[in-house]
Amino acid sequence: MKTIALVAHDGKKQDLLDWVKTHADFFADKALYATGTTGSLLAATLGKSVHCFASGPLGGDQQIGALIAEQQVDWLVFFWDPLSSQPHDPDVKALIRLAVVWNIPVACNRATADFIVHSTLLQQDYQRDVPDFNLYQNRFKSKG
Numbered sequence: 001m002k003t004i005a006l007v008a009h010d011g012k013k014q015d016l017l018d019w020v021k022t023h024a025d026f027f028a029d030k031a032l033y034a035t036g037t038t039g040s041l042l043a044a045t046l047g048k049s050v051h052c053f054a055s056g057p058l059g060g061d062q063q064i065g066a067l068i069a070e071q072q073v074d075w076l077v078f079f080w081d082p083l084s085s086q087p088h089d090p091d092v093k094a095l096i097r098l099a100v101v102w103n104i105p106v107a108c109n110r111a112t113a114d115f116i117v118h119s120t121l122l123q124q125d126y127q128r129d130v131p132d133f134n135l136y137q138n139r140f141k142s143k144g
């Protein structure tokens with residue numbers, strides 16, 4: 001879990017910023033990509049560089065989708081707003097679709113995003129502390 005793409009609609013941006021603040025350590029060694037406005041807010045909040053694409057309505061969702069199709073993204077955090085309509089709704093749908101096509105984890109709310117952070121940290125602990133864990137994980141992967 002090295003490369004993370006983050007996107008939030010206007011009504012969910014504060015939610016995303018509050019959430020990243022609670023996991024600032026987790027993001028310290030990650031490469032972050034984001035749509036324009038989300039990315040500049042994240043950079044200011046985390047105090048680290050974030051690769052910013054165009055704003056969502058101007059094609060940013062599609063740019064992140066292309067990165068996923070190139071298998072450059074390990075995890076998509078997309079806090080989309082279920083209570084407001086978006087002019088670029090087809091792009092939003094296309095981005096989520098590509099994340100499913102390429103089988104990467106997608107978190108659309110804090111509960112799921114927390115779950116994935118905790119799972120990743122647990123996995124790192126296991127990799128460090130349990131000698132047979134890598135063996136187990138490789139066997140599991142080959143069945144998937």
Ligand SMILES: O=C(CO)COP(=O)(O)O
Binds near residue numbers: 034035061
């Ligand atoms: O609209 C968005 C995602 O669909 C987000 O775009 P911004 O991060 O530029 O606001």
